Amino acid sequence: GNSVTQMEGPVTLSEEAFLTINCTYTATGYPSLFWYVQYPGEGLQLLLKATKADDKGSNKGFEATYRKETTSFHLEKGSVQVSDSAVYFCALSVQGAQKLVFGQGTRLTINP
Amino acid sequence: DTEVTQTPKHLVMGMTNKKSLKCEQHMGHRAMYWYKQKAKKPPELMFVYSYEKLSINESVPSRFSPECPNSSLLNLHLHALQPEDSALYLCASSDTARRNYGYTFGSGTRLTVV
Numbered sequence: 467g468n469s470v471t472q473m474e475g476p477v478t479l480s481e482e483a484f485l486t487i488n489c490t491y492t493a494t495g496y497p498s499l500f501w502y503v504q505y506p507g508e509g510l511q512l513l514l515k516a517t518k519a520d521d522k523g524s525n526k527g528f529e530a531t532y533r534k535e536t537t538s539f540h541l542e543k544g545s546v547q548v549s550d551s552a553v554y555f556c557a558l559s560v561q562g563a564q565k566l567v568f569g570q571g572t573r574l575t576i577n578p
Numbered sequence: 579d580t581e582v583t584q585t586p587k588h589l590v591m592g593m594t595n596k597k598s599l600k601c602e603q604h605m606g607h608r609a610m611y612w613y614k615q616k617a618k619k620p621p622e623l624m625f626v627y628s629y630e631k632l633s634i635n636e637s638v639p640s641r642f643s644p645e646c647p648n649s650s651l652l653n654l655h656l657h658a659l660q661p662e663d664s665a666l667y668l669c670a671s672s673d674t675a676r677r678n679y680g681y682t683f684g685s686g687t688r689l690t691v692v
Contacts, residue, residue: 498679508685509584509666509683509684509685510621510668510683512682515680564609564626564628565634566621566623568621569620570619571618571619571620
Protein backbone atom coordinates (compact mmCIF):
# COMPACT_ATOMS: atom_id res chain seq x y z
CA GLY A 467 0.00 0.00 0.00
CA ASN A 468 0.85 3.68 0.00
CA SER A 469 2.03 5.38 3.17
CA VAL A 470 4.01 8.36 4.45
CA THR A 471 6.09 8.50 7.60
CA GLN A 472 7.17 11.80 9.10
CA MET A 473 9.51 12.50 11.96
CA GLU A 474 7.81 12.77 15.31
CA GLY A 475 7.18 16.23 16.63
CA PRO A 476 6.91 18.67 18.09
CA VAL A 477 10.03 20.42 16.88
CA THR A 478 11.15 23.59 18.62
CA LEU A 479 13.91 25.77 17.19
CA SER A 480 15.30 29.23 17.67
CA GLU A 481 14.93 31.86 14.99
CA GLU A 482 17.56 31.59 12.20
CA ALA A 483 18.24 27.91 12.96
CA PHE A 484 18.47 25.29 10.23
CA LEU A 485 15.38 23.12 9.79
CA THR A 486 15.03 19.55 8.61
CA ILE A 487 11.79 17.59 8.81
CA ASN A 488 12.20 14.02 7.62
CA CYS A 489 9.68 12.31 5.39
CA THR A 490 9.87 8.83 3.89
CA TYR A 491 7.29 7.07 1.80
CA THR A 492 6.11 3.73 0.50
CA ALA A 493 4.23 3.71 -2.76
CA THR A 494 3.11 1.52 -5.62
CA GLY A 495 4.04 3.11 -8.90
CA TYR A 496 5.64 6.53 -9.14
CA PRO A 497 4.13 8.99 -6.70
CA SER A 498 4.09 12.75 -6.69
CA LEU A 499 5.23 14.19 -3.38
CA PHE A 500 4.04 17.26 -1.53
CA TRP A 501 4.61 19.33 1.55
CA TYR A 502 1.58 21.13 2.94
CA VAL A 503 1.63 23.69 5.73
CA GLN A 504 -1.19 24.44 8.15
CA TYR A 505 -1.01 27.64 10.17
CA PRO A 506 -3.04 27.85 13.38
CA GLY A 507 -6.77 27.99 12.72
CA GLU A 508 -6.39 27.66 8.97
CA GLY A 509 -6.67 25.12 6.17
CA LEU A 510 -3.80 23.46 4.33
CA GLN A 511 -1.61 25.35 1.89
CA LEU A 512 0.55 23.64 -0.69
CA LEU A 513 4.12 24.59 0.19
CA LEU A 514 6.02 22.72 -2.52
CA LYS A 515 5.86 19.65 -4.70
CA ALA A 516 7.93 17.29 -6.82
CA THR A 517 6.49 15.04 -9.46
CA LYS A 518 9.43 12.81 -10.40
CA ALA A 519 12.69 11.49 -9.04
CA ASP A 520 15.49 14.05 -8.46
CA ASP A 521 13.06 16.97 -8.77
CA LYS A 522 13.58 19.69 -6.22
CA GLY A 523 10.57 21.61 -5.01
CA SER A 524 11.12 25.03 -3.46
CA ASN A 525 9.05 27.88 -2.08
CA LYS A 526 9.47 30.61 0.56
CA GLY A 527 13.00 29.42 1.36
CA PHE A 528 11.89 25.82 1.89
CA GLU A 529 13.27 23.01 -0.26
CA ALA A 530 12.75 19.28 -0.65
CA THR A 531 14.29 16.82 -3.12
CA TYR A 532 12.52 13.70 -4.37
CA ARG A 533 14.96 10.86 -3.62
CA LYS A 534 13.77 7.65 -5.20
CA GLU A 535 16.75 5.60 -3.98
CA THR A 536 16.00 6.41 -0.35
CA THR A 537 12.23 6.95 -0.82
CA SER A 538 12.52 10.27 0.95
CA PHE A 539 11.34 13.86 0.59
CA HIS A 540 12.88 15.74 3.49
CA LEU A 541 11.91 19.37 4.05
CA GLU A 542 14.71 21.87 4.72
CA LYS A 543 15.09 25.57 5.36
CA GLY A 544 18.33 27.33 6.02
CA SER A 545 17.11 30.00 8.42
CA VAL A 546 13.67 29.72 10.02
CA GLN A 547 11.52 32.60 11.20
CA VAL A 548 8.90 32.87 13.92
CA SER A 549 6.29 33.08 11.15
CA ASP A 550 7.21 29.54 10.05
CA SER A 551 5.57 28.13 13.17
CA ALA A 552 2.92 25.75 11.87
CA VAL A 553 2.12 22.10 11.28
CA TYR A 554 3.80 20.56 8.25
CA PHE A 555 2.36 17.56 6.41
CA CYS A 556 4.19 15.40 3.91
CA ALA A 557 1.86 13.74 1.40
CA LEU A 558 1.87 11.67 -1.76
CA SER A 559 -0.47 10.90 -4.59
CA VAL A 560 -0.20 8.05 -7.04
CA GLN A 561 -1.26 8.43 -10.64
CA GLY A 562 -4.73 7.01 -11.10
CA ALA A 563 -5.62 7.23 -7.44
CA GLN A 564 -8.03 9.86 -6.22
CA LYS A 565 -6.66 10.57 -2.80
CA LEU A 566 -3.75 12.18 -1.05
CA VAL A 567 -1.97 10.07 1.52
CA PHE A 568 -0.76 12.18 4.43
CA GLY A 569 1.89 11.71 7.03
CA GLN A 570 0.98 12.35 10.65
CA GLY A 571 2.19 15.96 10.58
CA THR A 572 5.03 17.70 12.40
CA ARG A 573 4.32 20.66 14.62
CA LEU A 574 7.06 23.28 14.35
CA THR A 575 7.53 26.09 16.85
CA ILE A 576 10.10 28.82 16.28
CA ASN A 577 11.12 30.92 19.27
CA PRO A 578 12.46 34.46 18.83
CA ASP B 579 -9.26 32.92 -9.02
CA THR B 580 -7.05 30.32 -7.35
CA GLU B 581 -9.02 29.77 -4.19
CA VAL B 582 -11.39 27.31 -2.65
CA THR B 583 -13.97 29.18 -0.56
CA GLN B 584 -15.76 27.48 2.32
CA THR B 585 -18.72 28.79 4.29
CA PRO B 586 -19.41 29.14 7.10
CA LYS B 587 -16.04 29.36 8.86
CA HIS B 588 -17.53 28.32 12.16
CA LEU B 589 -20.70 26.35 12.93
CA VAL B 590 -22.24 25.24 16.19
CA MET B 591 -25.14 22.85 15.89
CA GLY B 592 -27.25 20.67 18.12
CA MET B 593 -27.57 16.96 17.62
CA THR B 594 -31.08 17.32 16.18
CA ASN B 595 -30.23 20.13 13.77
CA LYS B 596 -29.81 20.02 10.02
CA LYS B 597 -27.12 22.20 8.52
CA SER B 598 -25.04 22.40 5.36
CA LEU B 599 -21.43 23.23 4.62
CA LYS B 600 -20.65 24.89 1.31
CA CYS B 601 -17.58 24.89 -0.89
CA GLU B 602 -16.95 26.81 -4.11
CA GLN B 603 -14.10 26.98 -6.59
CA HIS B 604 -13.72 28.68 -9.98
CA MET B 605 -10.46 27.13 -11.16
CA GLY B 606 -12.19 24.74 -13.53
CA HIS B 607 -11.22 21.77 -11.38
CA ARG B 608 -13.46 18.78 -11.99
CA ALA B 609 -12.47 16.83 -8.87
CA MET B 610 -13.64 17.97 -5.45
CA TYR B 611 -13.12 16.47 -2.02
CA TRP B 612 -14.36 16.58 1.53
CA TYR B 613 -11.90 15.90 4.32
CA LYS B 614 -12.40 15.74 8.08
CA GLN B 615 -9.58 16.79 10.39
CA LYS B 616 -9.50 16.17 14.12
CA ALA B 617 -7.13 18.11 16.35
CA LYS B 618 -3.46 17.18 15.96
CA LYS B 619 -4.25 14.67 13.19
CA PRO B 620 -3.88 14.71 9.42
CA PRO B 621 -6.96 15.20 7.25
CA GLU B 622 -9.03 12.08 6.57
CA LEU B 623 -10.74 11.69 3.22
CA MET B 624 -14.52 11.45 3.34
CA PHE B 625 -15.80 11.87 -0.22
CA VAL B 626 -14.52 12.42 -3.74
CA TYR B 627 -16.52 13.84 -6.61
CA SER B 628 -15.23 13.56 -10.16
CA TYR B 629 -17.12 15.34 -12.92
CA GLU B 630 -20.00 15.95 -10.48
CA LYS B 631 -20.37 12.25 -9.72
CA LEU B 632 -19.57 10.63 -6.41
CA SER B 633 -16.56 8.39 -7.02
CA ILE B 634 -15.36 7.63 -3.49
CA ASN B 635 -17.21 7.34 -0.18
CA GLU B 636 -14.81 6.32 2.54
CA SER B 637 -17.51 4.47 4.53
CA VAL B 638 -18.80 7.72 5.97
CA PRO B 639 -21.93 7.49 8.17
CA SER B 640 -25.15 8.46 6.42
CA ARG B 641 -25.62 11.45 8.72
CA PHE B 642 -23.14 13.11 6.33
CA SER B 643 -24.64 13.58 2.87
CA PRO B 644 -22.56 15.14 0.08
CA GLU B 645 -23.95 16.90 -2.96
CA CYS B 646 -22.32 18.36 -6.05
CA PRO B 647 -24.88 20.58 -7.80
CA ASN B 648 -22.44 21.73 -10.50
CA SER B 649 -18.78 21.75 -11.35
CA SER B 650 -18.04 24.71 -9.05
CA LEU B 651 -20.01 23.81 -5.95
CA LEU B 652 -19.81 21.12 -3.34
CA ASN B 653 -22.08 20.81 -0.33
CA LEU B 654 -22.02 18.63 2.75
CA HIS B 655 -25.40 18.17 4.42
CA LEU B 656 -25.35 17.36 8.10
CA HIS B 657 -28.12 15.74 10.10
CA ALA B 658 -28.32 14.14 13.54
CA LEU B 659 -24.61 14.52 14.20
CA GLN B 660 -22.84 13.35 17.31
CA PRO B 661 -20.43 15.32 19.50
CA GLU B 662 -17.56 13.19 18.17
CA ASP B 663 -18.26 14.65 14.72
CA SER B 664 -16.89 17.97 15.94
CA ALA B 665 -13.88 18.71 13.73
CA LEU B 666 -12.47 20.92 11.00
CA TYR B 667 -14.09 20.06 7.66
CA LEU B 668 -11.92 20.84 4.68
CA CYS B 669 -12.91 21.05 1.05
CA ALA B 670 -10.34 20.63 -1.70
CA SER B 671 -10.24 20.56 -5.48
CA SER B 672 -7.86 19.38 -8.16
CA ASP B 673 -7.47 19.18 -11.90
CA THR B 674 -8.51 15.62 -12.73
CA ALA B 675 -5.85 15.33 -15.39
CA ARG B 676 -3.12 16.79 -13.22
CA ARG B 677 -3.68 15.49 -9.70
CA ASN B 678 0.08 15.18 -9.41
CA TYR B 679 0.18 18.97 -9.32
CA GLY B 680 -1.51 18.97 -5.94
CA TYR B 681 -4.81 19.81 -4.40
CA THR B 682 -6.06 23.25 -3.42
CA PHE B 683 -7.64 23.33 0.02
CA GLY B 684 -10.12 25.76 1.50
CA SER B 685 -9.63 27.24 4.95
CA GLY B 686 -12.23 24.92 6.41
CA THR B 687 -15.37 24.99 8.51
CA ARG B 688 -14.84 24.40 12.22
CA LEU B 689 -17.84 22.42 13.36
CA THR B 690 -18.89 21.98 16.97
CA VAL B 691 -21.74 19.60 17.79
CA VAL B 692 -23.39 20.22 21.15
